[in-house]
Amino acid sequence: MQQATTDVMATARTIAERWKGAEGPLLPILNALQAELGHVPRETLPVIAETLNLTRAEVYGVVSFYHDYREHPPGRHVLKLCRAEACQAMGGDAVAERLAARLGAGFHETAADGSVTVEPVYCLGLCACAPSAMLDGRVIGRLDEAAIEEIAAEVQR
Amino acid sequence: MTVTVYVPRDSGAKALGADRVADAIGAEIARRGVDARVVRNGSRGLYWLEPMVEVQTANGRVAYGPVRPADVASLFDCGFLAGDQHRLWLGRAEAIPFLQRQTRLTFARCGITDPVSLADYRAHGGLRGLQAALAMTAEEIVATVTESGLRGRGGAGFPTGIKWNTVRETPGAQKYIVCNADEGDSGTFSDRMIMEGDPFVLIEGMAIAGLATGATKGYVYLRSEYPDAAVILDEAMAAARAAGVLGPDILGSGRAFDMEVRIGAGAYVCGEETALLDSLEGKRGQVRAKPPLPAHKGLFGRPTVVNNVISLASVPIILDRGAAFYRDFGMGRSRGTIPIQLAGNVRHGGLFEAAFGMTLGELVDDIGGGTASGRPVKAVQVGGPLGAYFPPALFDTPFDYEAFAAKDGLIGHAGIVVFDDTADMLKQARFAFEFCAVESCGKCTPCRLGSVRGVELLDRLAADVTPQRQLETVTDLCETMKFGSLCALGGFTPYPVMSALTHFPDDFRPRAVPQAAE
Numbered sequence: 282m283q284q285a286t287t288d289v290m291a292t293a294r295t296i297a298e299r300w301k302g303a304e305g306p307l308l309p310i311l312n313a314l315q316a317e318l319g320h321v322p323r324e325t326l327p328v329i330a331e332t333l334n335l336t337r338a339e340v341y342g343v344v345s346f347y348h349d350y351r352e353h354p355p356g357r358h359v360l361k362l363c364r365a366e367a368c369q370a371m372g373g374d375a376v377a378e379r380l381a382a383r384l385g386a387g388f389h390e391t392a393a394d395g396s397v398t399v400e401p402v403y404c405l406g407l408c409a410c411a412p413s414a415m416l417d418g419r420v421i422g423r424l425d426e427a428a429i430e431e432i433a434a435e436v437q438r
Numbered sequence: 439m440t441v442t443v444y445v446p447r448d449s450g451a452k453a454l455g456a457d458r459v460a461d462a463i464g465a466e467i468a469r470r471g472v473d474a475r476v477v478r479n480g481s482r483g484l485y486w487l488e489p490m491v492e493v494q495t496a497n498g499r500v501a502y503g504p505v506r507p508a509d510v511a512s513l514f515d516c517g518f519l520a521g522d523q524h525r526l527w528l529g530r531a532e533a534i535p536f537l538q539r540q541t542r543l544t545f546a547r548c549g550i551t552d553p554v555s556l557a558d559y560r561a562h563g564g565l566r567g568l569q570a571a572l573a574m575t576a577e578e579i580v581a582t583v584t585e586s587g588l589r590g591r592g593g594a595g596f597p598t599g600i601k602w603n604t605v606r607e608t609p610g611a612q613k614y615i616v617c618n619a620d621e622g623d624s625g626t627f628s629d630r631m632i633m634e635g636d637p638f639v640l641i642e643g644m645a646i647a648g649l650a651t652g653a654t655k656g657y658v659y660l661r662s663e664y665p666d667a668a669v670i671l672d673e674a675m676a677a678a679r680a681a682g683v684l685g686p687d688i689l690g691s692g693r694a695f696d697m698e699v700r701i702g703a704g705a706y707v708c709g710e711e712t713a714l715l716d717s718l719e720g721k722r723g724q725v726r727a728k729p730p731l732p733a734h735k736g737l738f739g740r741p742t743v744v745n746n747v748i749s750l751a752s753v754p755i756i757l758d759r760g761a762a763f764y765r766d767f768g769m770g771r772s773r774g775t776i777p778i779q780l781a782g783n784v785r786h787g788g789l790f791e792a793a794f795g796m797t798l799g800e801l802v803d804d805i806g807g808g809t810a811s812g813r814p815v816k817a818v819q820v821g822g823p824l825g826a827y828f829p830p831a832l833f834d835t836p837f838d839y840e841a842f843a844a845k846d847g848l849i850g851h852a853g854i855v856v857f858d859d860t861a862d863m864l865k866q867a868r869f870a871f872e873f874c875a876v877e878s879c880g881k882c883t884p885c886r887l888g889s890v891r892g893v894e895l896l897d898r899l900a901a902d903v904t905p906q907r908q909l910e911t912v913t914d915l916c917e918t919m920k921f922g923s924l925c926a927l928g929g930f931t932p933y934p935v936m937s938a939l940t941h942f943p944d945d946f947r948p949r950a951v952p953q954a955a956e
């Protein structure tokens with residue numbers, strides 16, 4: 282545990298140092314940190330603040346503003362499911378319900394077995410092949426029963 | 439001779455299995471030992487046919503689609519490398535009516551070239567606009583863009599040349615070109631398609647904007663929902679830098695311009711230009727009060743052009759072909775072409791670039807082919823989540839900024855989302871409020887709290903609690919939001935709500951709630 286915390290802090294420090302000299306470095310740092318760790322741990326914020334000469338409150342204010350940043354680690358997989366209009370027009374709400382039942386996780390939830398976290402997203406630019414989703418960064422269009430089963434199989438593997 | 443097979447790497451095509459198809463074709467080429475290669479192009483934007491595979495033949499590019507991995511072996515068996523017949527044969531790509539009826543200026547190369555091959559880009563007319571610009575003064579470039587009539591494609595429709603001129607005339611040691619690639623509007627994907635399918639045209643447009651204004655540094659603010667576009671843009675920028683298209687000495691001119699991509703973090707409001715600038719600076723993406731204009735005090739307080747992807751990507755052809763060429767397309771004060779995106783419950787969903795002026799009905803029924811479900815069209819939402827819902831009764835409205843405004847609607851980023859007769863417009867109105875509540879930057883009370891209140895009111899209406907009173911209160915609330923909001927998120931949410939109410943009053947009548955039956 283102690284070791285893990287040290288690693289996390291070291292990662293945060295390395296990333297922050299790498300971007301320190303750039304214009305507007307905070308979002309790139311937070312994005313890199315989340316890409317690395319799956320979330321933005323609260324305990325790393327002082328390190329980032331210190332490196333960039335900001336207050337902790339400023340950094341926290343930014344982290345809490347953006348939908349992407351997670352305070353806690355997600356499940357092993359992350360499913361972003363589009364909730365916006367083009368997907369609604371193609372039965373997206375029903376697909377979301379089906380997936381929630383199949384995966385055991387609705388929007389903003391992680392399945393009890395830790396397999397997957399489901400997050401809402403408002404448009405993936407796949408509106409001509411709706412309803413759509415993104416599983417661990419991979420795009421999936423025209424979600425039908427077969428695609429739902431494929432997603433379930435992949436996350437529960 | 440090596441046969442070239444094109445399989446799109448566009449994320450819309452990938453979402454429908456293009457990667458697996460490309461792998462299957464590659465494996466089949468190896469297995470059969472035939473002389474062929476796979477090039478990953480952009481998408482032509484005919485998504486009901488994606489993954490659409492094309493083969494270069496003596497008679498042009500022959501298309502097949504939609505191709506599934508299981509179809510690949512039979513394609514080879516039928517001789518598709520020679521463009522021969524197959525169940526999925528579509529004929530010459532260019533002759534497909536959906537493509538033939540378009541006027542592709544901004545998207546001239548999209549789906550045709552290898553998006554990260556600069557040689558391909560040049561061979562298809564790329565860099566001619568930049569070369570022309572390098573031979574002109576900044577004033578001349580700005581004048582050309584102004585005369586072309588190009589208006590911002592991000593939604594507000596502000597004349598691009600006028601914005602550039604302000605930045606040009608504002609003194610500053612460091613100026614910036616910021617490309618707004620936040621593309622938050624649902625039902626839109628033209629920015630994504632051009633970034634994935636022809637990124638050099640955006641790079642070229644940004645470099646020209648730099649020459650026109652004296653800016654030497656560019657940023658693309660790209661939404662995090664587009665990771666594939668980020669990869670392709672990075673590859674293209676590296677190629678451009680290696681060839682001296684970007685860098686300290688653009689095309690040997692002695693003029694400098696370079697750019698980088700910055701990724702957002704999931705906030706619709708960061709598409710608003712001042713919120714975007716705050717976000718780029720590493721702050722919360724909150725809307726700034728104007729003035730000062732970004733053109734005067736933008737990124738880090740310096741003179742900054744903020745333009746949408748499509749606005750910038752339309753500049754190279756204007757510089758190449760001249761202002762008059764571009765201006766001659768269109769109607770009224772809407773000049774040139776606009777890439778319209780047909781989305782949602784539509785049979786032929788995709789990208790359709792056309793001169794302004796086609797009617798909404800032509801686009802939805804004729805080009806789009808009606809609904810995907812085969813049921814009657816009930817409504818279309820034009821212009822993203824802040825756009826109005828139009829019934830078929832308004833389908834004679836021409837696609838033009840002013841004509842849409844006259845019908846209490848907006849073109850926005852030119853997305854059209856089609857709904858069939860199963861749509862519940864009260865639910866859509868409720869979603870508009872909900873979306874506003876989720877995405878509000880929190881600066882103005884009418885937006886932050888009004889949106890939450892709107893959801894409650896519509897819920898009560900749906901539950902038949904004094905419905906007439908709820909309707910009146912919703913109408914008042916919309917007035918308050920319209921006039922008391924700093925930006926269009928709060929200010930335009932009334933568009934989808936009030937248009938749903940106005941055009942579909944039946945959906946807002948008391949419903950038979952089973953448990954409430956007496």
Ligand SMILES: Cc1cc2nc3c(=O)[nH]c(=O)nc-3n(C[C@H](O)[C@H](O)[C@H](O)COP(=O)(O)O)c2cc1C
Pocket residue numbers: 589590591592593594595596598618619620621622623706707708709710711712744745746747749750925926927
């Ligand atoms: C809430 C909100 C969201 C917006 N989102 C975008 C967007 O995603 N992309 C975009 O180009 N413009 C967006 N805009 C418009 C921008 O504020 C700005 O007008 C535009 O980037 C200017 O570029 P243009 O003149 O080339 O259109 C948005 C505006 C508002 C109020």
Ligand code: SF4
Pocket residue numbers: 707725877878879880881882883885886923924925926927928929
């Ligand atoms: S209208 Fe909403 S999003 Fe726009 S500035 Fe006000 S609170 Fe922020």
Ligand code: FES
Pocket residue numbers: 363364365366367368369403404405406407408411412413624625626
């Ligand atoms: S609305 Fe769902 S992908 Fe665009």
